[in-house]
């Protein structure tokens with residue numbers, strides 16, 4: 462039994478399908494030794510992947526950025542995911558894929574190119590945010606962004622993110638909102654949006670943030686709803702004046718942030734409650750998921 466894991470799901474490891482409890486890798490795997498790998502998290506609704514092409518494109522970008530040469534093609538990843546979904550229980554799942562630089566003698570320099578990457582994929586039950594959470598929203602805390610300068614790579618080396626998330630939990634909040642040099646970057650494991658005067662604002666996507674798959678999706682949704690979007694540097698001092706704060710990620714979808722550092726978010730009268738732009742975006746997000754659920758196979 463692994464703490465927090467229900468049952469014994471079937472996982473994929475280097476070409477084999479086996480129960481999670483039997484999946485083993487070498488202690489010399491560079492993912493274990495150096496955090497030398499990349500990963501993806503893909504949500505699945507009614508056994509159908511959501512935005513898989515975008516996740517796979519980001520996977521390829523991350524692999525290329527750290528020079529992991531992997532012979533897997535798009536159709537190979539597709540085949541693994543399709544089988545993983547079928548082999549595991551539950552209509553709604555989230556898929557986790559990790560590729561590391563493989564197993565070799567411990568040495569910072571890359572191993573011989575003949576060393577094969579380690580490829581691991583698993584599925585977990587996905588419980589999209591409850592109705593209650595969507596209505597009450599979440600609390601966050603501000604934290605300095607103390608991570609490295611390649612946050613655009615979806616690296617498994619997540620110590621900065623882990624410590625930031627734990628800092629939020631320790632203060633009774635769900636997520637940390639990170640600031641670097643006085644500007645908003647993102648959450649410990651999410652992208653952050655602010656709404657001011659009917660405009661949706663997001664930080665510029667550069668090396669300081671991960672381009673969430675919901676980053677592009679939010680822009681598409683906003684455009685379809687005629688909500689103007691401004692992508693720009695957002696000063697930390699602007700946060701207390703925001704009308705709304707939103708958080709997006711594969712597993713949190715889109716959620717309203719109703720308190721930051723224990724202060725209610727939003728204008729007087731509506732402070733501490735999910736705002737109107739959130740409600741509209743939320744409904745549009747739900748429509749996309751509903752469409753996926755009911756699409757013909």
Ligand SMILES: Cc1ncc(COP(=O)(O)O)c(C=O)c1O
Nearest residue numbers: 650651652671673674675710711
């Ligand atoms: C640091 C960070 N930023 C942003 C995101 C949101 O990305 P996505 O929408 O692809 O889940 C995540 C997701 O885990 C993340 O870890």
